[in-house]
Amino acid sequence: MAATIIDGKGFAGTIREQVAGHVARLKEDHGLTPGLAVVLVGEDPASQVYVRSKGKQTVECGMASFEHKLEADTSEADLLALIARLNADPAVHGILVQLPLPGHLDEDLVINAIDPAKDVDGFHISNVGLLATGQKSMVPCTPLGCLMLLRAHHGRLSGMNAVVIGRSNIVGKPMAQLLLGDSCTVTIAHSRTRDIQELCRRADIVVAAVGRAEMVTGDWIKPGATVIDVGINRIDAPEKGTGEDGRVKTRLVGDCEYDSCAAVAGAITPVPGGVGPMTIACLLANTVTACCRANGLAEPEGLTA
Numbered sequence: 481m482a483a484t485i486i487d488g489k490g491f492a493g494t495i496r497e498q499v500a501g502h503v504a505r506l507k508e509d510h511g512l513t514p515g516l517a518v519v520l521v522g523e524d525p526a527s528q529v530y531v532r533s534k535g536k537q538t539v540e541c542g543m544a545s546f547e548h549k550l551e552a553d554t555s556e557a558d559l560l561a562l563i564a565r566l567n568a569d570p571a572v573h574g575i576l577v578q579l580p581l582p583g584h585l586d587e588d589l590v591i592n593a594i595d596p597a598k599d600v601d602g603f604h605i606s607n608v609g610l611l612a613t614g615q616k617s618m619v620p621c622t623p624l625g626c627l628m629l630l631r632a633h634h635g636r637l638s639g640m641n642a643v644v645i646g647r648s649n650i651v652g653k654p655m656a657q658l659l660l661g662d663s664c665t666v667t668i669a670h671s672r673t674r675d676i677q678e679l680c681r682r683a684d685i686v687v688a689a690v691g692r693a694e695m696v697t698g699d700w701i702k703p704g705a706t707v708i709d710v711g712i713n714r715i716d717a718p719e720k721g722t723g724e725d726g727r728v729k730t731r732l733v734g735d736c737e738y739d740s741c742a743a744v745a746g747a748i749t750p751v752p753g754g755v756g757p758m759t760i761a762c763l764l765a766n767t768v769t770a771c772c773r774a775n776g777l778a779e780p781e782g783l784t785a
Contacts, residue, residue: 644687
């Protein structure tokens with residue numbers, strides 16, 4: 481039996497509709513407009529595309545979008561000064577500094593300069609600690625999106641055996657914390673894990689977030705398991721021919737070899753169209769949550785962990 485395809489793109493659209501509804505009520509009932517500030521340093525093409533998409537979707541949901549584009553050689557002092565101004569601006573409820581930053585800037589220092597209450601990426605050390613200890617925090621967007629997809633598919637996750645492949649601060653570690661919070665039995669696997677294939681074969685849930693194209697194959701997957709593929713990797717696609725520049729065209733793939741995994745799994749997220757769209761949707765949800773918390777209002781149901 482072919483795996484059920486978990487439609488992250490469609491689910492993200494539903495989240496955006498819910499966000500827009502909450503924003504409309506905040507405006508009508510309280511005169512509040514949630515505001516998201518995005519800071520981009522340099523001209524990384526992928527980051528520019530991502531920032532444009534964030535800004536567009538922020539406005540479409542009725543929120544205020546503040547974009548700050550800085551030169552690649554911007555000093556650390558100037559960047560920190562901008563963050564301090566955004567921290568103090570009551571119209572800004574969420575602050576996101578687009579990563580990666582140019583090499584001369586200390587990412588940890590910059591992230592931890594953001595007011596934790598406005599840290600809609602959930603990367604500030606205070607939010608990391610709150611999440612790890614089961615307290616209310618801002619939750620990183622990609623793991624939050626994964627959790628929402630899993631809850632929507634399974635309902636309750638309690639008692640399920642989950643393997644998270646990858647131990648990054650952005651996805652792997654917070655993903656494990658969220659699954660623990662939903663009473664899963666969680667194992668984090670990584671490049672040094674022995675017998676990783678056998679470990680995955682025992683899992684009811686596999687979250688692949690290792691950044692290696694098509695690393696996970698169908699023989700790693702327990703029949704009927706749910707596979708959440710966080711990876712976004714661009715590989716050569718000779719079957720598409722070459723572009724105008726003479727280079728071989730490329731295609732996007734995940735960390736899982738889709739066809740072989742889908743033949744065994746009970747459910748799977750595609751790449752593209754799976755986890756990716758959920759990341760921005762959860763960023764918007766986090767901004768609404770931050771606005772509500774800042775004003776002592778009830779948090780929107782279904783948009784938080």
